[in-house]
Amino acid sequence: MSSSFDFTVVDQVLSANNNSSQYIIAILQDIQEHYRYLPREIVPYLSEKLGMSEAKIYSIATFYENFSFEPKGKYVIKVCDGTACHVRHSTPVLEALWKELGLSKEKHTTDDLMFTVETVSCLGACGLAPTMMVNEQVYAAMTPEKVLAVLEELRGRG
Amino acid sequence: MIKTQNELSIARNEAVKILGSYDCRILVCSGTGCIATGSNKIYEIFADLVRETPGVTLEFAPHDAKEHEELVGVKKTGCQGCCELGPLVRIQKGERVVQYVKVQPDDCKTIFEKSVLGDEIIESLLYHKAGEAFVRPDEIPFIAKQTRMVLENCGHFDSESLDEYIAAGGFKALEKAMFEMSRDDVIEEIDKSGLRGRGGGGFPAGRKWKQVASQKEPVRYVVCNGDEGDPGAFMDGSVMEGDPYKLIEGMMIAAYAVRAENGYIYVRAEYPMSVSRLKLAIKTLEERGLLGDNIMGTDFNFHMHINRGAGAFVCGEGSALTASIEGNRGFPRVKPPRTVEHGLFDKPTVLNNVETYANVPKIIEMGADWYRTIGTENSSGCKTFSLTGAIENTGLIEVPMGTTLREVIFDIGGGMKNGAEFKAVQIGGPSGACLTKEHLDMPLDFDTLKKVGAMVGSGGLVVMDESTCMVEVARFFMNFTQNESCGKCVPCREGTKRMLEILERIVAGEGRDGDIELLLELAETISATALCGLGKSAPSPVVSTIKNFRHEYEAHIYEKRCPAGACQKLKRFYIDPELCKGCSKCARQCPVGAISGKIKEPFSIDLEKCIRCGSCISACPFGAIKEG
Numbered sequence: 001m002s003s004s005f006d007f008t009v010v011d012q013v014l015s016a017n018n019n020s021s022q023y024i025i026a027i028l029q030d031i032q033e034h035y036r037y038l039p040r041e042i043v044p045y046l047s048e049k050l051g052m053s054e055a056k057i058y059s060i061a062t063f064y065e066n067f068s069f070e071p072k073g074k075y076v077i078k079v080c081d082g083t084a085c086h087v088r089h090s091t092p093v094l095e096a097l098w099k100e101l102g103l104s105k106e107k108h109t110t111d112d113l114m115f116t117v118e119t120v121s122c123l124g125a126c127g128l129a130p131t132m133m134v135n136e137q138v139y140a141a142m143t144p145e146k147v148l149a150v151l152e153e154l155r156g157r158g
Numbered sequence: 159m160i161k162t163q164n165e166l167s168i169a170r171n172e173a174v175k176i177l178g179s180y181d182c183r184i185l186v187c188s189g190t191g192c193i194a195t196g197s198n199k200i201y202e203i204f205a206d207l208v209r210e211t212p213g214v215t216l217e218f219a220p221h222d223a224k225e226h227e228e229l230v231g232v233k234k235t236g237c238q239g240c241c242e243l244g245p246l247v248r249i250q251k252g253e254r255v256v257q258y259v260k261v262q263p264d265d266c267k268t269i270f271e272k273s274v275l276g277d278e279i280i281e282s283l284l285y286h287k288a289g290e291a292f293v294r295p296d297e298i299p300f301i302a303k304q305t306r307m308v309l310e311n312c313g314h315f316d317s318e319s320l321d322e323y324i325a326a327g328g329f330k331a332l333e334k335a336m337f338e339m340s341r342d343d344v345i346e347e348i349d350k351s352g353l354r355g356r357g358g359g360g361f362p363a364g365r366k367w368k369q370v371a372s373q374k375e376p377v378r379y380v381v382c383n384g385d386e387g388d389p390g391a392f393m394d395g396s397v398m399e400g401d402p403y404k405l406i407e408g409m410m411i412a413a414y415a416v417r418a419e420n421g422y423i424y425v426r427a428e429y430p431m432s433v434s435r436l437k438l439a440i441k442t443l444e445e446r447g448l449l450g451d452n453i454m455g456t457d458f459n460f461h462m463h464i465n466r467g468a469g470a471f472v473c474g475e476g477s478a479l480t481a482s483i484e485g486n487r488g489f490p491r492v493k494p495p496r497t498v499e500h501g502l503f504d505k506p507t508v509l510n511n512v513e514t515y516a517n518v519p520k521i522i523e524m525g526a527d528w529y530r531t532i533g534t535e536n537s538s539g540c541k542t543f544s545l546t547g548a549i550e551n552t553g554l555i556e557v558p559m560g561t562t563l564r565e566v567i568f569d570i571g572g573g574m575k576n577g578a579e580f581k582a583v584q585i586g587g588p589s590g591a592c593l594t595k596e597h598l599d600m601p602l603d604f605d606t607l608k609k610v611g612a613m614v615g616s617g618g619l620v621v622m623d624e625s626t627c628m629v630e631v632a633r634f635f636m637n638f639t640q641n642e643s644c645g646k647c648v649p650c651r652e653g654t655k656r657m658l659e660i661l662e663r664i665v666a667g668e669g670r671d672g673d674i675e676l677l678l679e680l681a682e683t684i685s686a687t688a689l690c691g692l693g694k695s696a697p698s699p700v701v702s703t704i705k706n707f708r709h710e711y712e713a714h715i716y717e718k719r720c721p722a723g724a725c726q727k728l729k730r731f732y733i734d735p736e737l738c739k740g741c742s743k744c745a746r747q748c749p750v751g752a753i754s755g756k757i758k759e760p761f762s763i764d765l766e767k768c769i770r771c772g773s774c775i776s777a778c779p780f781g782a783i784k785e786g
Contacts, residue, residue, distance in 0.1 A: 022485045025485055028468075029466060060486070122390060124429060126241075126391075128241055129552075
């Protein structure tokens with residue numbers, strides 16, 4: 001176990017979730033919300049605190065798509081590639097993002113940890129396809145030009 | 159605190175009084191769609207305008223209300239429906255309602271001065287169609303032709319306010335169930351209403367409840383499936399964020415009927431607003447005493463919990479969903495035993511989806527006989543659909559079961575976008591099918607759809623025009639299911655992968671003789687042997703597109719041609735000799751030297767060399783290069 005890792009946040013999350021292994025998914029979600037990913041150090045720690053095996057924790061963390069052991073960018077951009085967005089041309093939007101940020105199907109996060117680009121199956125705003133979500137904000141009726149403007153704005157925010 | 163039945167009616171009278179004392183209410187749509195187009199900003203501007211104007215007050219304060227000239231409420235409502243026209247704003251003065259569309263921040267001040275303080279209608283912000291302007295929301299054809307039952311409250315009041323829900327008749331159904339009906343009466347009424355599960359399969363809800371109620375095990379659970387994962391579907395999300403109290407009331411009635419003390423709502427990760435509105439609603443109900451122990455002074459105890467999904471489509475399947483709530487991987491399991499016997503934490507569980515529960519209060523309040531007058535013989539009630547794709551009016555709709563596709567697409571949806579030709583409609587998401595022109599007059603209900611190999615599913619309707627390639631659509635869905643396959647059973651894990659490979663080959667122009675037959679054979683095996691509904695229905699989009707659009711598959715395989723002109727790798731470029739002036743610009747632009755010819759004579763493209771990048775098209779000043 002890493003001695004330098006500060007478990008204060010993990011402890012807070014655990015007590016907010018009754019220190020119960022039944023809430024493992026919520027616990028991992030809360031931890032990820034703080035760090036924007038799951039630091040590997042937490043696995044042995046949670047295993048001990050919750051009385052469940054590391055293998056079980058890994059099995060859950062790797063099963064659900066939302067969990068990531070890789071650090072994610074400050075802005076996580078989820079481009080919708082659901083049916084409605086797909087038929088209204090979401091692929092060029094995704095490609096414009098990849099091109100501008102130097103990302104690809106394999107590389108999701110920029111080296112400066114500012115942006116992560118992922119695809120998602122539906123954001124529930126199909127009436128305004130194609131859509132994307134930056135952290136928790138939904139952007140409607142995207143085009144390759146609009147997406148570059150959004151990036152510009154996010155960069156300005158820092 | 160509402161601790162008795164009497165206190166609920168006092169609270170209701172009070173709420174009705176407050177609601178009635180507003181001179182004007184500004185109803186700003188706060189569905190996910192409108193928020194994406196900036197409705198939060200619109201809300202803030204209106205709230206500021208009200209605060210800054212002397213003699214106008216925003217919040218009702220019983221003591222000094224009379225000192226103000228005007229009481230104006232600014233409310234965030236649930237989805238008003240026509241998402242594409244957002245941000246939507248309604249100005250309500252008593253019975254008078256004006257619907258404004260595409261409201262921009264600059265419009266707010268004008269609206270406030272003319273329509274809120276004054277009584278003018280701003281013509282330019284109304285919805286226009288074919289030269290006609292529509293003032294009232296219920297006059298707009300998109301809304302006028304719907305029957306809104308589950309969505310009746312969406313757009314009419316503040317979705318976060320318990321008082322407004324109660325004032326509109328909320329919790330009357332729960333009151334009736336608890337004080338006028340026995341538990342068995344409630345189940346009997348739901349059974350008689352013919353309410354069928356709105357999540358996909360259409361299993362009768364009353365029968366489910368009855369089975370749970372008859373179990374020996376005293377601990378039972380009520381679970382709501384809010385893991386609306388089908389791409390192209392957002393009805394349940396709209397109900398959760400637009401009318402959270404109604405969903406909770408429906409679940410409470412179910413819990414009362416089957417003697418459950420705990421309820422869980424499983425919401426998918428991509429719906430953060432549903433989570434926050436539901437959490438707020440639960441907190442409010444706990445504070446007011448309508449959730450917790452001894453509800454309204456009876457022995458009925460009920461506690462609600464919210465679980466957020468973590469991005470696994472398979473968790474929409476019942477047994478995978480309960481596994482996920484328990485803190486496990488979302489794997490489906492072999493059935494029987496069924497969820498009604500061994501569900502959540504191995505206890506008898508009522509598991510219905512959001513829309514099913516949202517139907518319950520109305521049935522209890524109005525009675526099963528009334529409910530049966532809506533819809534068809536075997537599919538009673540209404541169904542919500544999300545209408546999307548190449549259609550004029552996209553949005554959230556609700557129609558009686560048995561409405562035809564033609565009515566939905568052409569009357570409500572306003573027909574095809576830009577006058578395109580209707581080609582197909584995808585219904586039921588990755589488990590559903592593509593229907594064609596010949597199905598347009600077919601009634602939308604559980605049994606008719608099943609007969610043609612489709613399903614109501616969750617209710618996503620994605621309309622497609624001639625530019626959509628059906629093989630590519632099948633590949634798209636197979637790619638989706640393949641990604642989401644949990645990997646537990648071999649037919650789904652391996653079978654969908656093989657099907658995807660074949661489809662990818664076909665759209666890349668490498669289809670082979672026998673591919674169609676192989677796809678159908680794989681489809682049959684997967685449907686017959688997969689463990690859960692996700693796997694069993696995974697081949698549906700492929701089977702239905704082969705059945706209805708076999709010629710498109712054949713064109714891809716045998717002629718290496720995409721009839722819709724959508725598949726990049728099958729595109730053919732040619733130079734129209736009539737239009738070509740022989741300037742050689744395209745030949746200089748071509749990265750692979752596929753274009754040749756003599757200056758001032760028509761050039762030609764060597765298709766063997768062409769990589770279909772399209773750069774010649776943008777280079778040609780005469781538009782002589784065509785795709786086909």
